[in-house]
Amino acid sequence: MKNFKILNNYSIRSKLLLIYLVCVLVPMTVTNSIFYITIRNSEEKEQRINMEHSIDRVKYNLDAVFDDCVLVSDHLYKDITLNDFINKRYDNLLSYYDRYIFLLQNNVIKYYYGPQHVYQVTIFTDNNTISDSDNFVKLTPKIRESEWYKRFGNNKEAMTISVFYDEDKKLSINNMARTISIIRKLDNFDKTHENILRIDVDYNVILNNILNEKMEDNIYICNNEFVLFSNRKSGVGPDKFDSVDSIQGENVKLNDFYKFKMSKEKWNIIITEKGMSPFLKIIEKKELFIELIILNLILPTIIIALISHSIGNRIALLNIYLRKVENEEFSIIEEYSYEKDEIGKLIRSYNMMVLRIKELIEVVFKRDVEKQRLELAKKQAELKALQSQVNPHFMFNTLESIRMRSLIKGEVETAEIIENLSALLRKTINWGEDNITIEDEMRFVENYLQIQKYRFGDKLSYSFYVMEKCKNIKIPKLSILSFVENACVHGIEEVSHDASINVAIFKYDNNLIIEISDTGIGIDEVKLNSIREKLNNAKIETLNNSKSTGVLNTYMRLQMYCNNGMQFEIESKIGEGTEVTIQICLDEIKLINHAVKENENINY
Known part of the structure; x- marks a missing residue:
């Protein structure tokens, strides 16, 4: 094999071209010419036989389906109990339901669905004393204007096949809006009333029979207007x-028809060619087959063996060294690096890559690690800065309210308010976990509003709605309370009339929605735009320089909590009140909680 190392100096493209000419083009041209002529006639003949068999099976399956449905219709047509039920005039609904239950107990209705090919049995009647149900429907003007009813009326046959699209079934459980029905009058015993029987065929049964044909070509079943079934x-x-x-x-290869036994209607069965028909079936001609094997295998095997030896050994060697790289062992390939083809260039590129990786590990990677540590320290510092500024001013306002109330009235009732305030102070001073459940957060909110109600009296009312599924979702501590406090201080306090604060928390699609609204004094347009701009451009420096930090602090903590994925809206009108809407994707919350758990496990 050493004498053939000269192949190593040729490009892979040249080698592949040689493979193509010797191993593909010449053998394929010769063999295809022979096979095409030999196979064509026999293949086409066999295909036609298979298509005819498929059409016969389709006809047989259609007969089975419609024969079952016709048997059901004949049974109902001759059922005197059913006839008495639909023609009887009922004095009230109670007598109707008694008769209906009797009908069910005698197994008449259940018998309708015995055949697996029946999807729905419906009897339409002009008897106005019956009540609509799955099987019995009153003939209304709307039904008389429907497509299937008009076609049945125009057709003079005793039994007809109707094909239509039923919009009412489009959103049903089975999503079966395509409807094929056998329709006939129930006038065997009574011809004075109009009673129509409609048996809807199970569309999926026929469709699955078509799909089970497993044909390469397209098969269609059509009436004069529509394609009813296909295997596409x-x-x-x-x-x-x-x-x-x-x-x-489309190229039609075979066209036949199916004639109904109970009607004059016919359906066309059409088979069309699906793309080009490949003649790939090998017939049994041993002598020719052996000669083609010799031509197609021996010569290509020699050429491919030489080229494979040229490429395979060096690719295998390169693969070994790449596996070493995966194990962080960076070794240089000295052998074969002087060769001129693409694999030789690839080996030289690998050697350069190994040297470059060593340099990156020693310089760049260490620098990036240090940068990440600095960024992490900065984030932790920002978070601690945010936590340290949570709502100090609302505590002052509450204590001042209690003091003034006590001085004015001299009442002992302030003890309950002081107890609520103490609970809030304990939770804020002893910070603990930054994230708590919505249920715990709403307890803080209720404590706070009880305090404010003590301050405002009957002027303030409040209401909560928390969806049960949302109670255990975690959010940053005091995030809802901050907006409620803001509504009390800046909204309720400024009005003289009675006002309310409402909190609603619920899930919509895959989002957590938090709505806080008040009927206070509201915010003018200029100040509202200023607040929005301040929130949109919020930074830790802005928080340090701002006099009012409550809402800004909470906004930044929420954004940090959900990786800047929170959607925040604030709307307000003077004299009407303010509404804050917070939307957080639940997937982000799950990812954050998962990351927190993993971090806790690592620290542990």
Whole structure:
């Protein structure tokens, strides 16, 4: 093999071109010419036989489906108990339901669904004393204007096949809006009333029979207007029927029809070619087959063996060294690095890559690690700065309110308010975990509003709505309380009339929605735009330089909590009140909680 090392100096493109000419082009040209002529006639003949068999199976399956449905219709047509039920005039609903239960107990209705091919049995009647149900429906003007009813009325046959798209079933559980029905009058015993029986065929049964044919070609079942069934795709129940015109232009290979036993109507069965038909079946001609094997295997094997030896050994060697890189062992390949083809260039590039990786590890990686440590320290410092500024001013306002109330009234009732305030002070001074459940947060909010109600009296009312599924979701501590406090101090305090604060927390799609609204004095447009701009451009430096930190602090803590994925809206009108809406993706909360757990496990 050493004598053939000269191949190592040729490009892979040249080698592949040689493989193509010797191993692909010449053998394929010769063999395809022979096979095409030999196979064509026999293949086409066999395909036609298979298509005819498929059509026969389709006809057989259609007979089975419609024969079952016709048997059900014949049974109902001759059922005197059913006839008495639909023609009887009922004095009230109670007598009707007694009769209906009797009908069910005698197993008449249950018998309708014995055959697996029946999807729905419906009897339409002009008897206005019955009540609509799954099986019995009153003939209303709307039904008389429907497509299937008009077609049945125009058709003079005793039994007809109706094909239509039922919009009412589009959003049903089974999504079966495509409807094929057997329709006939129930006038065997009474011809004075109009009673129509409609048996809806199970569309999926026929469709699955078509799909089970496993044909390479397209098969269609059509009436004069629509393509009723095809093997092109499944799950088409909620889709409208395609027009027959949609298959125009396709290469029709076979056209037959299916004639109904109970009606004069006929359905066309069409098979069209799906793309180009490959003649790939090898017939049994041993002598020719052996000669082609010799031509197609021996010569290509020699050429491929030489080229494979040129490429394979060096690729395997390169793979070994790359595996060493995966194990952080960076070794240089000295052998083969002088060769001129693409693999030789690849080996030289690998050697350069190894040297570069060593340099990156020693210089860049260490620098990036240090940078990440500094960034992490900065984030932790910012978070501590945010936590240290949470709502000191609302505690002062509350204590001042209690003091003034006590001085004015001299009442002992302030003890309860002081108890609520103490609970809040303990939670804020002893910070603990930064994130708590919504249920715990709403306890803080209720304590705070009880204190404020003590301050404002009947002027203030409040209400909460928390969806049960939201109670255990964690959010930053005092995040809702900050907005409630802001509503009390800046909204309720400024009005003379009665006002309210409402908090609603619920899930919508995959989002947590928090709404805090008040009916206080509201915010003018200029100040509202200033608040929005301040929130949109919030930074830790802005917080340090701001006189009012409550809402800004909470906004930044929420944004940090959900990786800047929170959507925040504030709307207000003078004299009407203010509404704050917070939307957080629940997936972000799950990712954050998962990361916190992993970090706790690592620290542990």
